[in-house]
Amino acid sequence: MTKSVNKEPIDWNAALKEILSGGVTRTVVSVILGFAVGAFFMIISNREFLQSLGYFFADPLSSLRAAGDVVGAGYGALIQGSIYNPNAATFEGAIRPFTETLRLAGPLIAAGLGIGLGFRVGLFNIGGTGQLVSGLIWATFVATRMELPPVIHFVVAIVAAIVGAALVGAFVGFLKARTGANEVITTIMLNYIIVSFFNFLLTDNALLQGETAGGYTKSDPAFETARLPYLLGESYALNLGFVLAIAAVVVYWWLMERSTIGFRLRAVGFSPSAAKTAGINVERTFVLALGLSAAFVGIAAANQALSSTGGVTPTSHAGIGFDAITVALLGGSSASGVLLAGLLFGAFKAGSSAIQIVGISPDVLGIVQGSIVLFIAAPPLIRAIFRLPPPQTTSMLSALKSKLFSRGGK
Amino acid sequence: MSTETKKETRESWKTPTVMGSLAAVVLVFFGILGKPETVSFELTGVRETVQLPNIDVASNILGIASGILLLAMAGFAALQVARNVRSSIWLSVVFGAIALVALLGWLAGGAVVPVAFILGSALVLAVPIILGAMAGVMSERVGVVNIAIEGQLLTGAFMASVVSTLTGNQIIGIISAMITAALFSAVLAVFAIRFLAQQIIVGVVLNVLAIGITNFLYQQWVTEDESATNSPGTLPIIHIPFLGDIPIIGPVLFQNRITVWLAIAIVIVLWFVLFKTKLGLRARAVGENPLAADTVGINVGRTRFWWVTLGGLLAGLGGAALTIGSSGSFGREMSGGLGFIALAVVILGRWHPGYATAAALLFGFSIILRIWANQVSPGIPTNFITMVPYIVTIIAVVGFVGRSRPPAADGIPYVKG
Numbered sequence: 001m002t003k004s005v006n007k008e009p010i011d012w013n014a015a016l017k018e019i020l021s022g023g024v025t026r027t028v029v030s031v032i033l034g035f036a037v038g039a040f041f042m043i044i045s046n047r048e049f050l051q052s053l054g055y056f057f058a059d060p061l062s063s064l065r066a067a068g069d070v071v072g073a074g075y076g077a078l079i080q081g082s083i084y085n086p087n088a089a090t091f092e093g094a095i096r097p098f099t100e101t102l103r104l105a106g107p108l109i110a111a112g113l114g115i116g117l118g119f120r121v122g123l124f125n126i127g128g129t130g131q132l133v134s135g136l137i138w139a140t141f142v143a144t145r146m147e148l149p150p151v152i153h154f155v156v157a158i159v160a161a162i163v164g165a166a167l168v169g170a171f172v173g174f175l176k177a178r179t180g181a182n183e184v185i186t187t188i189m190l191n192y193i194i195v196s197f198f199n200f201l202l203t204d205n206a207l208l209q210g211e212t213a214g215g216y217t218k219s220d221p222a223f224e225t226a227r228l229p230y231l232l233g234e235s236y237a238l239n240l241g242f243v244l245a246i247a248a249v250v251v252y253w254w255l256m257e258r259s260t261i262g263f264r265l266r267a268v269g270f271s272p273s274a275a276k277t278a279g280i281n282v283e284r285t286f287v288l289a290l291g292l293s294a295a296f297v298g299i300a301a302a303n304q305a306l307s308s309t310g311g312v313t314p315t316s317h318a319g320i321g322f323d324a325i326t327v328a329l330l331g332g333s334s335a336s337g338v339l340l341a342g343l344l345f346g347a348f349k350a351g352s353s354a355i356q357i358v359g360i361s362p363d364v365l366g367i368v369q370g371s372i373v374l375f376i377a378a379p380p381l382i383r384a385i386f387r388l389p390p391p392q393t394t395s396m397l398s399a400l401k402s403k404l405f406s407r408g409g410k
Numbered sequence: 411m412s413t414e415t416k417k418e419t420r421e422s423w424k425t426p427t428v429m430g431s432l433a434a435v436v437l438v439f440f441g442i443l444g445k446p447e448t449v450s451f452e453l454t455g456v457r458e459t460v461q462l463p464n465i466d467v468a469s470n471i472l473g474i475a476s477g478i479l480l481l482a483m484a485g486f487a488a489l490q491v492a493r494n495v496r497s498s499i500w501l502s503v504v505f506g507a508i509a510l511v512a513l514l515g516w517l518a519g520g521a522v523v524p525v526a527f528i529l530g531s532a533l534v535l536a537v538p539i540i541l542g543a544m545a546g547v548m549s550e551r552v553g554v555v556n557i558a559i560e561g562q563l564l565t566g567a568f569m570a571s572v573v574s575t576l577t578g579n580q581i582i583g584i585i586s587a588m589i590t591a592a593l594f595s596a597v598l599a600v601f602a603i604r605f606l607a608q609q610i611i612v613g614v615v616l617n618v619l620a621i622g623i624t625n626f627l628y629q630q631w632v633t634e635d636e637s638a639t640n641s642p643g644t645l646p647i648i649h650i651p652f653l654g655d656i657p658i659i660g661p662v663l664f665q666n667r668i669t670v671w672l673a674i675a676i677v678i679v680l681w682f683v684l685f686k687t688k689l690g691l692r693a694r695a696v697g698e699n700p701l702a703a704d705t706v707g708i709n710v711g712r713t714r715f716w717w718v719t720l721g722g723l724l725a726g727l728g729g730a731a732l733t734i735g736s737s738g739s740f741g742r743e744m745s746g747g748l749g750f751i752a753l754a755v756v757i758l759g760r761w762h763p764g765y766a767t768a769a770a771l772l773f774g775f776s777i778i779l780r781i782w783a784n785q786v787s788p789g790i791p792t793n794f795i796t797m798v799p800y801i802v803t804i805i806a807v808v809g810f811v812g813r814s815r816p817p818a819a820d821g822i823p824y825v826k827g
Contacts, residue, residue, distance in 0.1 A: 041626055175808055181807045181808045185754045185803065373614075380605045380609040
């Protein structure tokens with residue numbers, strides 16, 4: 001009611017409501033629900049549980065125990081495989097799972113930023129796979145066919161990956177700007193075209209196929225000098241790729257939130273016609289946006305091409321192009337959101353073999369992944385399930401913040 | 411950069427340009443640089459009752475002849491543009507068909523082209539794409555973007571195989587595939603209509619879920635005993651007497667599984683309902699201008715819900731066509747992107763059942779072409795033949811479709827105000 005917020009005494013109730021109605025609560029609730037759906041599938045496919053249902057009324061507890069056991073085993077293995085392994089002999093071994101999570105999260109984060117950038121401009125880039133593979137082609141060429149001094153070699157290879165991917169994105173943007181070709185179709189088609197082309201390159205010794213590959217579609221291993229250096233010594237696979245991903249997060253944040261380019265991109269995403277009226281060249285922005293989007297995907301490509309010691313294969317893209325879509329959706333296309341979402345899904349990838357060992361198909365993590373994003377996509381559903389208040393527009397939260405952190409905001 | 415795009419009222423020169431360049435490619439590469447070997451087009455198989463002679467023609471002569479014909483068509487298209495007349499989409503279709511004949515002739519220098527076999531296989535392989543595309547047309551026509559076709563095909567394929575095996579009855583398998591895919595579609599509808607969720611997001615996520623759930627159930631449960639859960643066999647091939655004996659048309663159209671005929675019937679019925687009935691008019695109104703539709707008393711939410719959900723039935727049938735209509739068992743992620751092809755086909759076919767079917771047939775044709783070309787001329791890298799339909803799609807989107815206009819309210823939730 002009053003004009004000035006700071007003089008108002010803090011209404012804790014209103015502040016609580018605002019927190020509950022906010023995006024963070026919704027995300028946390030969605031993640032929990034996603035794990036619940038995964039647990040459901042683990043339980044209904046568990047043999048002990050199904051057998052115990054036969055005598056459910058005689059001994060309901062044994063059903064519950066079976067259900068609890070399988071869920072505990074599954075998610076326990078996930079944690080052991082992705083965060084901390086208490087059974088390892090040494091401390092180095094115990095924290096290895098966490099470094100694996102970071103390693104696998106890197107490309108997901110970078111590619112997720114790329115797809116997220118597209119979303120912010122109102123473009124749906126399904127072409128992560130094709131752009132990533134294009135980056136792989138360029139980086140593999142530099143890493144296996146060119147001899148360069150150390151450091152310079154992997155830097156050039158990284159740049160090649162980014163440029164290789166970005167060109168594909170810019171091409172899609174160009175087609176859209178010039179002819180209005182729907183980017184959903186062109187990116188899907190380019191995925192198939194580029195993957196076929198990559199397969200072709202890998203079947204010819206004179207092109208990218210390795211000397212020792214025999215009849216297989218496989219490249220030579222990258223030259224020692226072209227490999228991304230390890231961050232924690234040779235005993236961990238974690239390498240510079242993760243640092244690249246973190247750098248990408250910072251660049252993305254600056255680009256989208258602080259730079260004039262970001263302003264242009266967001267303006268077009270908000271309303272292309274309004275942006276046009278305001279003097280923004282919408283067509284050129286499409287080219288720029290898809291080029292930048294693919295450039296971030298190219299960072300993931302660099303990671304895939306320059307990490308392995310065994311050479312790249314047609315499956316080296318590891319489905320990252322598609323996973324990146326869910327990462328971007330879960331992360332709400334914001335820099336910090338994509339970082340966290342990438343870490344979560346990276347943990348899923350790291351933990352999948354541990355889950356397999358306890359007899360549960362790691363595909364259950366795909367179900368968890370999908371469910372989480374499904375719940376996030378429908379705020380009214382989450383609010384209905386948990387009776388959370390509708391979005392609040394009080395400014396109690398900012399008042400609370402400025403009380404708690406005396407420096408406050410502006 | 412945008413000098414050309416400003417002139418919206420004038421017909422674009424893109425179509426004749428693209429046609430002209432394709433015609434030149436055919437003329438030069440398939441004709442002038444082509445091989446002089448004989449190609450024989452085999453019209454009737456050995457075992458058929460009515461026999462027709464093979465048509466023999468030199469590969470390079472065929473290339474030159476079709477190249478000239480295509481150039482003439484490009485010229486005609488250019489004339490139309492100069493007169494500012496919109497050329498018919500059928501011109502593009504005929505153009506594409508002639509170009510494909512030339513491609514066949516070029517590939518099969520010195521060999522036999524089994525025409526009926528290729529056309530028949532193309533149709534069978536196109537069925538899942540056609541049905542997926544019809545699901546897409548149904549939901550996008552009422553204003554709900556459906557990215558989840560892939561997931562619907564996959565769940566349909568899974569259910570058809572598993573339920574057929576468990577019950578021993580393929581009809582029950584088909585029905586359960588259709589119902590499951592429809593329920594799946596209903597989730598999209600509810601999220602889009604009731605919860606106003608971003609439709610593309612829900613579609614993507616449903617695909618992730620469909621892959622996750624089928625993979626999980628497949629690995630956790632089906633693979634333990636495939637013979638008891640995943641060996642449904644295939645539907646019988648029905649040979650219609652008399653009609654099935656007509657050369658070419660018989661083997662292609664009248665010696666098929668029931669899934670093929672259902673698909674053809676569905677395309678015709680959907681076209682009729684959509685464009686010739688009050689029901690279809692209402693549905694299109696909801697997709698174009700929900701506010702106006704609401705004002706005249708059409709229940710926008712309910713219309714959208716039913717069209718999207720019933721569309722799922724068709725995609726489920728398409729999934730069934732993948733397993734019991736063709737391969738005979740379910741495999742991990744066996745839809746392999748066909749749902750995305752169907753999505754492209756919807757846009758390529760301008761949200762029209764007939765044109766979308768033509769586009770789907772192109773993809774079916776290209777799949778069989780890849781398999782067959784690998785056998786007749788092993789010298790050609792199959793990876794490049796694999797690319798052909800995708801490149802053609804891009805050319806088509808860029809040259810022929812361009813700014814194709816989706817239903818005006820496609821993807822936009824309607825909030826009653």
